[in-house]
Amino acid sequence: MVAHAEHVPHRSGLAAFIARWTLTTNHKEIGSMYLWFAFTMFFIGGALAMGIRLELFMPGIQLIDPGFYNQFVTMHGLIMVFGAVMPAFVGLANWQIPLMIGAPDMALPRLNNFSFWILPFAFTMLLSSFFMDGGAPNFGWTFYAPLSTTYGPDSTDFFIFGVHMMGISSVLGAINIMVTIFNLRAPGMKLMEMPLFVWTWLITAFLLITAMPVLAGVVTMMLTDRHFDTSFFSADGGGDPLIFQHVFWFFGHPEVYIMILPGFGIASEIIPTFARKKLFGYNSMVYATASIAFLSYIVWGHHMFAVGMPLWVEMTFMICTMFIAVPTGVKVFNWTATMWRGAMTFETPMLFAIAFVVLFTIGGFSGLMLAIVPADFQYHDTYFVVAHFHYTLYPGAIFGTMAAVYYWLPKWSGHMYDERLGKIHFWTATIAVNLTFFPMHFSGLAGMPRRIVDYSLQFADFNMLSSIGAGLLGLTQLFFLYIVIKTIRGGKPATDKVWESAEGLEWTIPSPAPLHTFETPPAWPITDAREDQAARV
C-alpha cells in the first residue's frame, strides 16, 4: 500500500531530491509540501495586502492606480482563500488524520500526490495573469457577472482554468480524506470515538465534494458566456446576472465553513490538552458541527439582501442565518466549559487556541448583526463586512493553523519550538490583528464602501490605524517563519508525548514521527503499554 521514494531508482543529488519530492506518496511528506505551499501563498497574498494597506494609508492615489488596485484586492482574496487557507488545512489533514486514527497512510496515496501537484500549476497560472496584457482578474474574489464575463480582462480565462484545477485538487483531496476516515481507522475505533479534528475534517470533506463542483459549474457557465455565445448571466439573451450570484453563493457559503470547521477541530484538540481535562460535550460538538454544515447550504441568500429579492425569501434567509448562531454558540460554551475548573497552562498553542475562540466569537457577533436584513442594508458591502470576515478568517483559519503548527510541530520535527519566541509571536500577532481589523468596524459603520481605492476624509484616521496594524502584522508573520525554520533545524528534543496530558494515537509514536507509522494497526482504545506500541511501529 505504501509506495514511496524508496521504490524510485537511486539517483544522485538534485535529481534524487526532485524525484523524491515529486514522486512521493507518503502522507507526511505530502502534508509538509501542502503546508509549505500554503505558507508561500500566504506570503504572496500578504504582500498584496500590504500593497492594499499602503495605498489606503491616506486618501488620494499614491502608489497603485485604481485599475491595478482592483487586481490587488481580487488576487489577495483568491490567493488567501484558495491558496493559503484551504491547502494549509489539507496539509494538516494529511499529516494528522492517519496519525490520529492509526492508519499507515492516506487510503489513496497516488491520488494524494496528484491532488497536491495540481496546485502549484493552478496558482502559477493564476499569478501569471499579473503579467498579461490587460492585467490580472479585477472583479473581486466573488467575480460577479457581468463585470467578470462581458467586461472581464483577457486573463479571466486563465482564472477560470485555474479555478477548475484547484477545484479538482480539492475534490480529490476530500475524497481521499473521506475514504481514509471511513476505512482505515484503528480496529475498534468507533466514529463517535474519533478525535474532533478528524470529525470536523470529515464534515468539511462532505462540504468540499458538494460545493466545489458548483463552483466549477459557475466558472464553466462564465466560460461559455464569454466564448460560446450563451447568455446565462446576460439579460440581453434572456439570462439573469443574479443567477450568477445564486450559484456562486450556493458554493460560497459552504466555502466559508470549509475554511473554519477544521479550525474548530484544532481548538477542540488543543484546549483539553492544556486544561488537562476532557473536552466538554463531545457529542454536542459533533452534532453542532454537523448542523452548522447542514445550515450552511440554506443561508447563501444573506450575501444578496441588497439585490432585490422577494420579501419572503429575505425573511427565510434571515431566519436560517440567525439559526447558525445557535450551534456556534454551543461550541463556544463547550470550549469555555472545558477550561472551567481545569488546571490550565498557557503554552503558545493554547494561547492561539484561546485567541481563536475569543476573536472568532467577535466575528460571530458581527455575523449575527449582518444577518438582520434591515440592518444589513446599511452594513452590506462596507468595511463592516471586511472587518467581519477578517475576524473569522484571520483569528479563525490562520490562528487555528498556527495553533496547530505549534502544537504538532514538535511531533513532526522532533524539536521543541522556542517557547519565549512563540509567546512574543502570539502577543504581537494578536495586538496587530486587532489593530488592523477592529478599526474597520468603525469605518464601515461610518459609511466606507469596500473595494474602493480612495476614500473621503472622514475615514482617514481609521484607515491609518488599520494600515499601521497591517504593517506590524506582516512583520510578525516573517517572525513566525523564522521560528518554524529554527525549530526544524534544531532545538530541545521533543518527547514522544510532547505535552504532559496530550491524548490520542499521534502521541504514542516517537518524535520525530518516522516516515512510516502504524504499519500494523494500533490497539484501540489506547492501552497503557505505549512502549509496546512504539516497538510495533
Add this chain to the structure above:
Amino acid sequence: MREGVTEMSQRIHTIHTVSLWICIVIGIIVFGAMAYTIYAHRRSKPPEPADFHEHLGVEIIWTIIPVLILAGLAVPAAKTLIDIEDNSNASMTVLITGSQWKWHYQYLDADIDYYSNLATPTTQINSCLIDLFCDLPDEQGIAKPLRESNENYLLEVDKPLVLPANRKVRFLMTSNDVIHSWWVPDFAVKQDALPGFINEAWANVPEPGTYRGQCTELCGKDHAYMPVVVDVRPEAEFDQWVEDQRIAKELASGQAVADREKTWSLAELMEIGEGVYSTHCATCHQPNGEGQGTTYPALDGSEIATGPIPVHIDRVMNGKEATEMQAWAPQLSDRDLAAVVTYERNAWGNTTQDVVQPRTIFENR
C-alpha cells in the same frame, strides 16, 4: 451606524443599537467567564483538574437561551423589513440608471433627466508619495487645491439628485453595463442596479438638506469615484426647481437649433472639445490621448480617430457593444459631440484638419 434622517433609517439604527448591545452583553458574560477561568483555574491554583465533561441540563439551557434571544431580534427586524418593502402610494418616481461611472436620473412624472458625475478634480485625487510636495504650484503657477481643505472630497457631484422633502419618492434602479449599487446612508436606501432588470426602493425625507453616499458594488476601475449626492428641498422650492428645469430645457433646445445653424470654426470647436474630452473621456483614454495598455486604446494616431469621419462619429455616438466604450449620444449635446470628435481628430499627433459641425451630429441622431 449613522442614525440618518428618515423614519426607516432611524428604525434601522435602533435595531442596530439593540443588537449591538445584546452582543456586547453576551460578550461580557462569555469573555468574563473565560477570563475568570483563565485566572482562577490555572495550573498553579488547583493542581488537579476537575473531571466532568458532560451535563445535559446545562447544554440544553445554553441552546434554548440563544434561540429565545434570536427570536426576540427577528420579530422587530421582520416588521421593519415588511415596511421597507412597501413601495405603494409614492407621489413621484425617479428612474436611476447606473453606468460606468456615473448616475443617470430620470424624473418619470416630469420631463427631466440628467447625468450626475464626480466633481472632485483629478488634481486633488492624484498625489505624489509625500503629500507635502503636492501643494507646490504646477507649471502654470496655480496652486493645486488642497485635498485636506475639501470636506466633500470624493462625495461631490456636478448635478445632485433634487428631491422634495416630505413626499414619498419611489426609486427604480437599473444599469446600462455592470452591477452598481445606489446607497445613501442617511436614508438607509441601498439597492443594487442590475443590467436588464429593475429594482424598487423608496424614501420619504422629512428634512431638507444635502445627503451624500456612494456606489457600493464593485463596478470596475472607478468604482471609488461614483458618489451619490441628493439635494432635498422644501416642497415649494422643489416645484419651482421643476419649473426652472422645464424652462432651461426649452432654452437649451433653442440653443441647440442655433448651434446647428451656425458654422463653427476649428479653433472654436477645439476649445470646447478639450473641455469635453477632459471631463468625459480622459479617465480612460488619458489626457494625452495615449490610452492605457490594451484596455483603453490610444486615440493619438488611432485608425478610427484619423480615418473616415462617419466611423469616428458612430463610435463616439453609439459606443461599442459590450465594452467600456459607451454610447455618448444620449449624454452629450450636438455641439459637445461635434467638438470632442473634432478635438480628437486634431489634438496630439492627429492633424486631419477635419471640422465636424453640430448639424452633422444632429443628422446622425
